[in-house]
Amino acid sequence: MLVQLNSVTKYFDGNTILNKINFKIEEGEKIGLVGVNGSGKSTLLSLLMNEMEVSEGSIYRNPHRKIGFVKQMSDLTMTNTIKEELTTVFSGLIQLQQEIQRLEVQMSQSETQDLETLLTEYGQKTESFAMLGGYEFEAKIDSIISGMGFNSLKETKIQQLSGGQKTKLSLAKQLLEEPDLLVLDEPTNHLDLEAILWLENFLFQYRGAILVVSHDRYFLDKFIQSVVELERHQITRYKGNYSSYVSQKEKNEQLHWSRFKQQEKEVKRLETYVEKHIVRATSAKSAKNKQKQLNRIDRIDAPLASLKSAYLNFEMEYPSHKAVLTLEDVALSVKPNELLLENVQFKIERGDRVALLGSNGVGKSTLLKSIIKELPYAEGSIKWGGNTKIGYYDQEFQSLTPELTVLEEMRQTFPEEDDLTVRQTLASLLFTQENVEKRIKDLSGGEKGKLIFAKLMLAKPNVLILDEPTNHLDLATKDMLEKSLINFDGTIFFVSHDRYFINKLATHVLELTPKKTTMYLGDYQDYLAKKD
Numbered sequence: 057m058l059v060q061l062n063s064v065t066k067y068f069d070g071n072t073i074l075n076k077i078n079f080k081i082e083e084g085e086k087i088g089l090v091g092v093n094g095s096g097k098s099t100l101l102s103l104l105m106n107e108m109e110v111s112e113g114s115i116y117r118n119p120h121r122k123i124g125f126v127k128q129m130s131d132l133t134m135t136n137t138i139k140e141e142l143t144t145v146f147s148g149l150i151q152l153q154q155e156i157q158r159l160e161v162q163m164s165q166s167e168t169q170d171l172e173t174l175l176t177e178y179g180q181k182t183e184s185f186a187m188l189g190g191y192e193f194e195a196k197i198d199s200i201i202s203g204m205g206f207n208s209l210k211e212t213k214i215q216q217l218s219g220g221q222k223t224k225l226s227l228a229k230q231l232l233e234e235p236d237l238l239v240l241d242e243p244t245n246h247l248d249l250e251a252i253l254w255l256e257n258f259l260f261q262y263r264g265a266i267l268v269v270s271h272d273r274y275f276l277d278k279f280i281q282s283v284v285e286l287e288r289h290q291i292t293r294y295k296g297n298y299s300s301y302v303s304q305k306e307k308n309e310q311l312h313w314s315r316f317k318q319q320e321k322e323v324k325r326l327e328t329y330v331e332k333h334i335v336r337a338t339s340a341k342s343a344k345n346k347q348k349q350l351n352r353i354d355r356i357d358a359p360l361a362s363l364k365s366a367y368l369n370f371e372m373e374y375p376s377h378k379a380v381l382t383l384e385d386v387a388l389s390v391k392p393n394e395l396l397l398e399n400v401q402f403k404i405e406r407g408d409r410v411a412l413l414g415s416n417g418v419g420k421s422t423l424l425k426s427i428i429k430e431l432p433y434a435e436g437s438i439k440w441g442g443n444t445k446i447g448y449y450d451q452e453f454q455s456l457t458p459e460l461t462v463l464e465e466m467r468q469t470f471p472e473e474d475d476l477t478v479r480q481t482l483a484s485l486l487f488t489q490e491n492v493e494k495r496i497k498d499l500s501g502g503e504k505g506k507l508i509f510a511k512l513m514l515a516k517p518n519v520l521i522l523d524e525p526t527n528h529l530d531l532a533t534k535d536m537l538e539k540s541l542i543n544f545d546g547t548i549f550f551v552s553h554d555r556y557f558i559n560k561l562a563t564h565v566l567e568l569t570p571k572k573t574t575m576y577l578g579d580y581q582d583y584l585a586k587k588d
Contacts, residue, residue: 064113075289091286124235203254220246368540386436414568447517451524458497501528522550
C-alpha cells in the first residue's frame with residue numbers, strides 16, 4: 057500500500073471541505089479523481105502531499121515509497137537549458153558515470169599491484185550503473201524531449217520559455233523521475249494533441265501508481281482503472297475507466313432518485329397525518345407516535361440533479377448571410393521579415409462548427425486574433441460575410457477588466473440592458489448575489505470563463521470565435537456548454553485540445569501547419585480516419 061486516508065476531515069473557515077474520507081492507493085493502481093469545481097480535489101491532493109494538515113483523521117504514507125507531484129515551475133533552475141534541466145534528474149547516475157570514467161583512466165595508467173583493486177571497484181560501480189539504468193537514461197531523456205514536443209527547444213534556456221512550456225517541462229521532469237505514485241493535476245493543459253497522445257501511451261505503460269485529476273474524458277478513458285468522485289465532501293469509488301464511471305453513476309442516480317422520491321412520499325404522508333391528528337384528543341397519541349417515526353427517518357439527500365447547475369443558452373439576434381468567413385492566401389508574422397503562417401485559406405459557411413487544430417506554437421490563437429482584427433496580417437485577404445455579428449471567447453480573459461466587479465463589467469458592456477436581465481443571466485451561470493460584487497481579479501479561472509459566457513449570451517452574436525473555451529471548466533459545465541453550442545443556430549470557429557468536446561461539436565476540422573491549411577469534413581474521429 058502506498059497511501060491510506062483514515063476518516064480524513066478538512067475544514068476551511070468553519071466550512072467542511074472533506075468529511076470523513078476513507079481512501080487508499082495500492083501499488084500500480086491508476087486512478088482518476090473527478091468532481092465539480094470547488095468539490096475539494098485540490099485540497100485532497102495537498103493533503104496527500106503533506107502540504108497541509110488534516111482537521112480530523114489521519115493519513116499513512118509508505119516511507120519506503122516515493123510520491124511525485126508536478127508543481128508548476130517551482131522546481132526549475134531558470135538558467136538551465138531544457139536538456140540540462142532534465143539531465144539533473146539523473147545527477148546520481150552521472151556522478152557514478154564520471155567515477156567509472158576516472159577509474160578507466162587510472163586503470164590505463166596503473167601499476168600491476170594496484171590493478172586488481174581498481175578492477176574490483178570498477179566491476180562494482182559498472183554493475184551498479186547498469187542496475188540503476190545508466191545505459192538507458194540518455195535515451196529516456198531524448199524520448200521525453202521528443203514526446204513533449206521539445207526537440208527544437210532543447211537547448212533553450214528555461215527563463216526564455218512561456219508559462220505553459222515551463223509547466224510542460226515540470227511534467228516531463230516528474231515523468232523521468234518515475235516515482236512509485238505519480239500525482240498529476242490537469243496534465244494535459246498546455247499540451248497539443250500530439251503530446252497528449254504521447255502522454256496517454258506513456259501513462260498506459262507506466263509501472264507505478266497514478267492519481268490524476270483531469271477534465272479530458274478521452275484521456276481518462278485511455279489508462280485509468282478506477283474513478284474516485286468527490287461529491288458533497290465525500291468519496292465514491294467506481295471500477296473501470298471514465299466511460300464506465302459515467303454509466304455506473306447514471307444507474308446510481310436513477311436508484312437515488314427512486315429512493316428519494318419514495319422517502320419524500322412517506323415523509324409527506326406522515327407529516328400530513330401528524331398535522332391532521334395532533335390537535336384531536338382521540339388521535340393525538342397516534343399522531344405523536346407518527347412524529348417519532350418521522351424523526352427517526354434518516355433523510356436521503358436530494359439528488360444533485362435536483363440542485364442548481366449552470367445554464368447556458370446562446371441565441372442569435374439575427375442570422376448571418378450564407379458566406380460567413382473567407383481567407384485567401386493569408387500570411388501572418390509576429391517578427392519583421394519572419395512569417396509564422398502562410399498559405400492560409402479556407403471558407404466557413406453559416407451553421408458550420410469548425411475546430412481549428414495544430415501543434416502548440418503554430419499560431420492558432422494568433423490566427424483567431426487576426427480574424428477578429430485584434431492583430432494585423434502580413435499578406436492575403438480576410439473577408440467577413442454580410443450580417444455577421446461576432447462573439448469572441450479569449451482564453452487569457454483579456455476582454456475582462458480586473459479591477460471591476462462582475463456586475464460592473466456586465467453593466468459597462470451592456471448599459472442598455474435592465475438590471476434584472478443582467479442579474480438573471482449571471483444567476484443562470486451560478487453567480488450569487490455575493491459574488492457578483494467580487495472583483496474580476498479575485499475570480500477563479502472557471503468563474504472568469506463563465507463571466508465571458510454570460511457576456512456572449514447577452515450579446516447574441518451569430519458567429520462564435522472560441523479560444524479553448526473548456527479550459528478551467530468542470531465536466532458538468534463542459535457537458536452543458538456542449539449542449540448549448542450544439543443547439544446554437546449560428547456559426548462556430550473554435551480552438552480546443554479536448555478531443556471529446558471536438559468530436560461532439562465539430563462539423564469540420566481545419567488542420568493548421570506553418571505552410572498550409574487543410575479542411576476535413578466531419579468530427580474528430582472522421583479527421584483521424586482520413587489522416588490515417
